[in-house]
Amino acid sequence: MHTLAEENYLKAIYKLSLIAENVSTNQIAAELATKASSVTDMLRKLADKLLINYTRYQGVSLTQTGEKVAVNIIRRHRLWEYFLVEKLHFKWDEVHEMAEEMEHISSNELIDRLDEFMGFPTRDPHGDPIPDCNGNFKTNDLKAISTVDVNTCGIISGVRDHSSAFLQYLEKQGLTIGKKITIKEIITYDNTVVLQMNNKDLQISRDVANNLLIAL
Amino acid sequence: MHTLAEENYLKAIYKLSLIAENVSTNQIAAELATKASSVTDMLRKLADKLLINYTRYQGVSLTQTGEKVAVNIIRRHRLWEYFLVEKLHFKWDEVHEMAEEMEHISSNELIDRLDEFMGFPTRDPHGDPIPDCNGNFKTNDLKAISTVDVNTCGIISGVRDHSSAFLQYLEKQGLTIGKKITIKEIITYDNTVVLQMNNKDLQISRDVANNLLIAL
DNA sequence: TTGTATTTTTAGACAAGTCTAAAAAAATTA
């Protein structure tokens, strides 16, 4: 249907669209670790195929078709991640690269059956919502720990940074999806956040607090 | 590790090597539905990487390394086919194309865990042996129905033709893996074979008899 | 064994996707 490169561009544009409506050439280049000139070339191809809205120098947005394709890739990615963790017992920090390859397997019938096989999960191992076969999914109303008030409590429900390094750190601290925590104090000097979990205090840096999401 | 094209060439060469030691450029071209000139180009690349033994005009054979890679691709293909049929309940005639894509997912850890998840199966849905993680597998000592004597009986255990059309035909006739049959008669006029299965007679053409394998 | 047919290789071209370097447009700043 679409080439590997096309799918990766659509996914990148989708991801960047969540932050700001219009996506710039340089943003895409950074996201895909490629050069702006390569991006420009590809944008013309995607525009020709009516997958994006593109006018020179004006940045891009996905068309309805483009967004559908992107959401479908994300659905495939997250279902494979769920499979790898729940069925093959990989750890949550080990699955991203594999799912990155698996998301390009083209059969939708395959993905729908995989979905059914696993009991139609709604969240992947990192807490991200899994779109259903029509592309619908709950938007995440999660908050970064760094944004909530002192004495708030909530359930760890997602991450912003999906890197192995970050996920391994969280694992080590016991800060995994589903854990209940209370924000006790924010140290003004360096914005270190003091949490309480299982009646024990735990300090996390501003960076970590920015990338760890809770449901209130 | 290796490109998609390289993997497909190695697989094709491996497959053809089972019939005759040395494989010709034209054979590979036919197998991959490409042109002889394209094959020549790729053979030089594979030889440079020490995956095949190649001298101009002399045909090719796999090196030890090349064979290892090829067997690993076959292992991946057959495990995914098994997964698709046993876990996602696809029919045996529906899985080839999907597995053709899935076999290129590169992680060996993934494949080893998939293998374990399914209980280390030794045969794929078409009766072909699945290499273990060291590349070892039982060679098929199966015989085409067309080659056995009248009154022989045996268990349907494999196919030579993996096309949907053939597999669907077998399914319709009930000629599936595991069924016990007896060869009753070979009609000399056109080599039609008369079988008995579940106490009923069944006629199959020479072509079908050539592509259906039994264990005695 | 010589000529013909077949197979294989070479030569040159093309598409996809990438790159560097330079030009053009837009944004920023003074």
Add this chain to the structure above:
DNA sequence: TAATTTTTTTAGACTTGTCTAAAAATACAA
């Protein structure tokens, strides 16, 4: 608003894998 910086695009080149057409090697047949 004019000058400078940043962003984006264009131009031209490279790689992988493919193709067609022609040349070279091998196989076959009289």
